[in-house]
Amino acid sequence: xxxxxxxxxxxxxxxxxxxxxxxxxxxxxxxxxxxxxxxxxxxxxxxxxxxxxxxxxxxxxxxxxxxxxxxxxxxxxxxxxxxxxxxxxxxxxxxxxxxxxxxxxxxxxxxxxxxxxxxxxxxxxxxxxxxxxxxxxxxxxxxxxxxxxxxxxxxxxxxxxxxxxxxxxxxxxxxxxxxxxxxxxxxxxxxxxxxxxxxxxxxxxxxxxxxxxxxxxxxxxxxxxxxxxxxxxxxxxxxxxxxxxxxxxxxxxxxxxxxxxxxxxxxxxxxxxxxxxxxxxxxxxxxx
Numbered sequence: 001x002x003x004x005x006x007x008x009x010x011x012x013x014x015x016x017x018x019x020x021x022x023x024x025x026x027x028x029x030x031x032x033x034x035x036x037x038x039x040x041x042x043x044x045x046x047x048x049x050x051x052x053x054x055x056x057x058x059x060x061x062x063x064x065x066x067x068x069x070x071x072x073x074x075x076x077x078x079x080x081x082x083x084x085x086x087x088x089x090x091x092x093x094x095x096x097x098x099x100x101x102x103x104x105x106x107x108x109x110x111x112x113x114x115x116x117x118x119x120x121x122x123x124x125x126x127x128x129x130x131x132x133x134x135x136x137x138x139x140x141x142x143x144x145x146x147x148x149x150x151x152x153x154x155x156x157x158x159x160x161x162x163x164x165x166x167x168x169x170x171x172x173x174x175x176x177x178x179x180x181x182x183x184x185x186x187x188x189x190x191x192x193x194x195x196x197x198x199x200x201x202x203x204x205x206x207x208x209x210x211x212x213x214x215x216x217x218x219x220x221x222x223x224x225x226x227x228x229x230x231x232x233x234x235x236x237x238x239x240x241x242x243x244x245x246x247x248x249x250x251x252x253x254x255x256x257x258x259x260x261x262x263x264x265x266x267x268x269x270x271x272x273x274x275x276x277x278x279x280x281x282x283x284x285x286x287x288x
Contacts (some may be wrong), residue, residue: 014139015090015217015224019134020064027053028075028083028092032165034189034258036113036213037094045072048253049093052112052215052232056091059231076164081105084218085255091228095183097145097211107225109215110230110281114273116207118184120172120191127179128203133157139168139180146181149209165190174201183211189260202247212273234284236274 009110019025029045030037036049050072073089080092084106087269094288095115098108111176119138127136140147142161150157160177162168168180169190180187184207191197201247215232217225254262254270 007245015221015229016064018225019060019068019090020066024061024065024069024071025053025057026071026073026089028073028080028089028094029053029076030077030094031185033095035253036186036189037050038088038189039074040261045074047259048113048249049095049213049215049234051249052251053091053093055091056215056231056236058227059227059234063227074261078143079205080216085216088127090224091215091217095186096216097230098214099145099148102216105219106216107219107221109217109225109228110214111168111214111273112236112277113185113213114210115183115185115213115268117146117181118187118202118204118207119177119179119181120169120187121179122172122175123199123201125178125203130154132206136178139177140173141165141168143212145209146183150181159220183213185260186261188262192260196278211260229281230284233278234280237278237284240271240274240278253284262280 001167002203003094007278029050030249031039031045033047033049035047037045037047040046046112053072055068057068061068073083075083075089075094080096081102083089084092097115098111119127126132130153132167133150134156136157137160138150138157139160139162140150141164160171162171164188165182168182169176171177172180184202187202191200194200215228219229234244235249251258254267
């Protein structure tokens, strides 16, 4: 009985109860997932997903009736789910994609962005088709949807694993790998941040996979997940309706003067994706 009493004290407390008790929302994020979650030149965590966390914090303040501190923790891709399971973080919002395997361990919010697996290659590279990847050295991050996509499209590709995206980008520049597989929008974020961006390109034009980006939370925390989903849907609804703050948040990451610039076709795709998510739920009441 003593062992049982000692082994589950943390897991017995819900995320909402913990946040109400401590006044802190601890969130896992990334330092290299441009434009979703990364550190700027001042070492500060910024990005589209970080902005979503701020909105979630504000919604929790309304619901709990108290000020909440947002504490951000940088995590690698492999650290995300273990930190949620160990309750080191309450939520992860970076560039996480839903998979059924991950869903066995954590719960996912609604998707607030869409992306797909593409590859960064040097400008003169002939890679792009599934067949062209045969025997080629393709850099990936372990336990990511990008790794799974490359394995699926070309099982005979030689996968090279990196701890973080920056290591993969450096290896590509040094010619140690033939390509680096990533979410297409993250690849675009890195490319647009480089002075020699003309030396690289993103292939193929049609991604090998298509995934929605969502936040991950501990299982069996429905009230917390409700608050997260409400925050995300209210943001997307406000963006589509032209709310100035919401449009500014989106454009800070994806506008003409944003972290990366997406063309009108991609902007329309983002809006279409948001609309589908919004229509799957009841309209979020304004001012709540």
